[in-house]
Amino acid sequence: MIEVYKKKYQTCLELIEELRLNRPELQNEVLSYNGILDPMAEGIVPILVGEENKRRNDFTGSEKVYQVDVLVGVVTDSGDLLGIVTNSSSTKYIDEDLIAAFLDSPRKFNQTVPMHSNRKVHGKRLWWWALRGIVIPKEKRPVNSVELKKITFLDKRAVTKDELKDSILQMKQNIGERFRLQKVAASWEDLFNQSTQDVF
Numbered sequence: 633m634i635e636v637y638k639k640k641y642q643t644c645l646e647l648i649e650e651l652r653l654n655r656p657e658l659q660n661e662v663l664s665y666n667g668i669l670d671p672m673a674e675g676i677v678p679i680l681v682g683e684e685n686k687r688r689n690d691f692t693g694s695e696k697v698y699q700v701d702v703l704v705g706v707v708t709d710s711g712d713l714l715g716i717v718t719n720s721s722s723t724k725y726i727d728e729d730l731i732a733a734f735l736d737s738p739r740k741f742n743q744t745v746p747m748h749s750n751r752k753v754h755g756k757r758l759w760w761w762a763l764r765g766i767v768i769p770k771e772k773r774p775v776n777s778v779e780l781k782k783i784t785f786l787d788k789r790a791v792t793k794d795e796l797k798d799s800i801l802q803m804k805q806n807i808g809e810r811f812r813l814q815k816v817a818a819s820w821e822d823l824f825n826q827s828t829q830d831v832f
Contacts, residue, residue, distance in 0.1 A: 640674040641806035710748040717819040726788045790831040
C-alpha cells in the first residue's frame with residue numbers, strides 16, 4: 633500500500649493518474665484508492681497496488697483523523713461549497729451554546745449516505761443520480777455506522793464576503809466545468825448579491 637497526498641481540488645482518480653505518470657514502475661499495476669476524499673478535501677489517500685486489491689477488506693476499518701471548517705448560516709444541497717445554495721440565515725458568529733452542542737454531538741450514530749456520495753445505488757454512483765436531478769430516497773441509500781472517538785473545537789472566526797467569493801472563484805478555476813460548477817457558482821453569486829452581510 634502506498635500513502636499519497638491528494639491536493640485540494642484533485643479527484644482520487646486524477647491522483648491515481650498522476651501517480652502512474654510519476655512512478656513508471658506502476659504503469660502496468662492495478663491501482664485503486666482505499667477510501668475517498670472529496671475534491672475540496674486534501675490529505676493522505678491509501679492506494680492499493682496489485683494483489684493488495686484482492687485483500688481490500690484487510691485495509692479497511694482503520695481510524696481516521698479529519699480537520700474540517702464549518703460555515704455556519706449557509707445550507708447547500710451537497711453539504712459543502714460544491715453544492716447549490718438552498719438556504720441561508722443571518723447568523724454571523726458562533727456562540728458558546730453552539731460550540732457546546734457541537735462538542736456534545738453523539739459519538740455513535742448511523743449515517744445515511746448523502747446524495748452526492750461516491751457509493752453506488754442501482755448500478756450508478758449517487759452523485760451520478762444527483763447531477764441528473766434524481767433523488768434516491770433515504771431508505772434506499774446505504775447506511776454507514778459512524779463512531780467518533782474524539783471531537784475537538786480548534787478555533788472560530790468570521791469569514792468576509794470577499795473571502796467566500798475568492799473561495800468560489802478558486803474552486804471554479806481549479807475544478808472547471810465538472811460538478812455542475814456553473815449552477816453552483818451562480819447560486820453563490822445570488823447569495824452574495826442578496827445578502828447584506830459583509831461577514832459570515
